[in-house]
Amino acid sequence: MNEFSRDRYVAHGLVRQGESYLFLRRRDGRYLGGLWDVPGGTVEPGETPAEAAVRECWEEAGLRTTVGDEVTHFENADTNGRDLTFHTITYRLHLADRSPEVRLSAEEHDDFRWLTLTEALDLPLVWHVARTLGGEQR
Template sequence: MVTVRDRYVAHGLVQQGGRYLVLRRREGRYLGGQWDIPGGAVEAHESPQEAVVRECAEEAGILTTVGPQVAHYTNADTEGRPLVFHTLTFLLNPEPGVPEVALSVEEHDDFKWVLPREALELPLVWHVERTFRSLLADVPHFPD
C-alpha cells in the first residue's frame, strides 16, 4: 500500500501602492517563463507563515510581515509521486519604505509591479492566476 504524503508550499502577494510583485521564473527551471509570486517549500522546522517570509527575502530581497491567508489549493504531484501539494498564499506587508527588489538570479530573470488585471494578461503559474481571479471576484476592496 502506498502512503500519500502532504507537502506544503507557501507563497506571498507583496503589495506596494496598489500593485503586486510578480517574478518571472527563469527558463530551464520548473514552470520556466511563467510569472509567479515569491514562495517555496515549507521546511520541517517552520510554519507556512515563516516560510513565506523567508522565501520572499531569498527570492526578491524584500523583508515582510505576514497578513491573512487568501488562498489554499491542493493538487497531486505532477510527476506521479505519492504526494499531495498544498499551496498556501498569504498577503505580505513589506517593511516601511519603498521595497527594492533584489532577484535571486538562479530562480528568476525579471520582475514587475502590476495591478491584478494586468497580472492576468501575463502567462501566470496556475495557482497565481487562480488567486488573482478569486480575489478580484470575491473581495470588493481588492484593488484592480
C-alpha cells in the same frame, strides 16, 4: 511538518505596494520557466507555511515582509504519480520598508514587475497565481 507525511507544503506571498503587486518571472530552463509567479517555495522542516512565505520573499526578492491573512489554499495530487498531496498556500505579505528595492535571486528569476491585478492577468502566470488572482478580483 512531519518528514514522513504524505503532504508537501509550498507557501507564497502576495506583496502589495500601493495598488500594485510584485510578480517574478521564473528563469527559462527551470521548473515552470518563463511563467510569472509570486515569491514562494517549499516549507522547510520546523517552519510554518506563513514563515516560509516571508523567508522566500526575502530569498527571492530581497524584501522584508510580515505575514497577513491566508488568501488561498489549494490541494492537488502529485503530477508524477507519487502518493503525495501538495498544499499550495498563498498569504498577503506586508512590506516592512516604505521604499523597497527588489533584489532578484538571479538563479531562480530573471525579471520582476509591480502590476495591478488586472495587468497581471495578461501575463503567462503559474497556475496557482492565476487561480489566486481570479479570487482576488472579486
